Amino acid sequence: YYLPDVVGLQEVSGSGWALMEEELGDIYEFAGQKTPNGEFSYTGLMYNRNTVELLEQENVLYSVGNQRIRLMSWGLFRHRESGQQFIVMSTHWDIVRENRETDAIEMTAKVNELAEQYGCPIVTTGDFNTLESTPYFKKYLSDTAQTEARYAAAEIGFALDEDVIDHITSTTGLEPLFFKLLQTPQTLAASDHNPIWAD
Numbered sequence: 596y597y598l599p600d601v602v603g604l605q606e607v608s609g610s611g612w613a614l615m616e617e618e619l620g621d622i623y624e625f626a627g628q629k630t631p632n633g634e635f636s637y638t639g640l641m642y643n644r645n646t647v648e649l650l651e652q653e654n655v656l657y658s659v660g661n662q663r664i665r666l667m668s669w670g671l672f673r674h675r676e677s678g679q680q681f682i683v684m685s686t687h688w689d690i691v692r693e694n695r696e697t698d699a700i701e702m703t704a705k706v707n708e709l710a711e712q713y714g715c716p717i718v719t720t721g722d723f724n725t726l727e728s729t730p731y732f733k734k735y736l737s738d739t740a741q742t743e744a745r746y747a748a749a750e751i752g753f754a755l756d757e758d759v760i761d762h763i764t765s766t767t768g769l770e771p772l773f774f775k776l777l778q779t780p781q782t783l784a785a786s787d788h789n790p791i792w793a794d
Contacts, residue, residue, distance in 0.1 A: 597777070597792055598622070601642045601672060603685030603720030603763075606664070606786075609635040626652040627668035627685070637664045638687045638721075647672040650680070655705055659697050660689040667705055671713060681769070682709055686721035695724060699731040706739045706766075716768040717741075722788060726758035741766050744793035748774035763793045 602623075607615070612628050612635065619641070626649055627639030636654055651671040656662045669684040684706065688698040706717055719741065725732050727743065736743065741764040745754055752775030765771060773794040782789045 598643060599792060600646045600674070601640060601670070601683040601718075603668075603683060604639050604641060605685065605687040605722045605788075606637050607639060608637065612639075615641065624649070626670050627654050630654055630663055630666065631656060634663050636666065636668065638666050638685050639668045640670050640683060640685055642670065642672065642683075646676070647674055657689070657694075657698050657701055659694040660691070665689050665694070665698065667702055669705075669709065671715075680713065680715045682713060682715060682717040684709075684717065684719045684721075686719065686723070688721070688724045690724055696731050699725075699735045703735050703738045706741075710739075710766060717766045718769065718793075719762070719764045720791075721762065722760060723762050724760050726760060727762065728758050732762075736764060739764075739766065742771070744771040744774045745791070747771045748793060750774075752776070753778065761788055761791055763791055765793075 622643055623641045624644050625641045627636055630636045642649055649670050650673055653669055655667040657665045664687055667684055667686045669682055671682050673680050686702060688695045710717055744763040748771040750773045754776050771793055775792050777790045777792055
């Protein structure tokens, strides 16, 4: 229904990747399915081949935690209609607080490196496993000059009135127009998280 241009994915097993390719492969292509050492990655991206073109992609491992799950998967995209380029990063921070703090530092460095290298807007998506009120998440936002779509969007659809651990953020240069948490019987059956969507 929403047909997003790019989707950040977390906790996708090998069979999950195969199922999504079977069900969605007529519209979507997939990136980041393997870790640098060739194992299936649980974090990646899918993108609408009709609206965007993938120019570059990389999976970057965090230095701590299970590296099939705890990583950054980013892609440089070109919007086919406008020609504008942008980066989307999907991540899944660690469940252990000390590791999460390390993840925050390493992701901050990577986002800033990509911003300097490509000079285009960056969107980050993920299961950050941390509430938005935590100091290291706030520091991540401030040190990467990002805002959270859940609050910055011009229009907010359904959203929870509580601290959450799943986030969509964007750097200066992108104006969040709409944000919504997608909660349906299908999403509740598919995962222990509900998808979040931003325009």
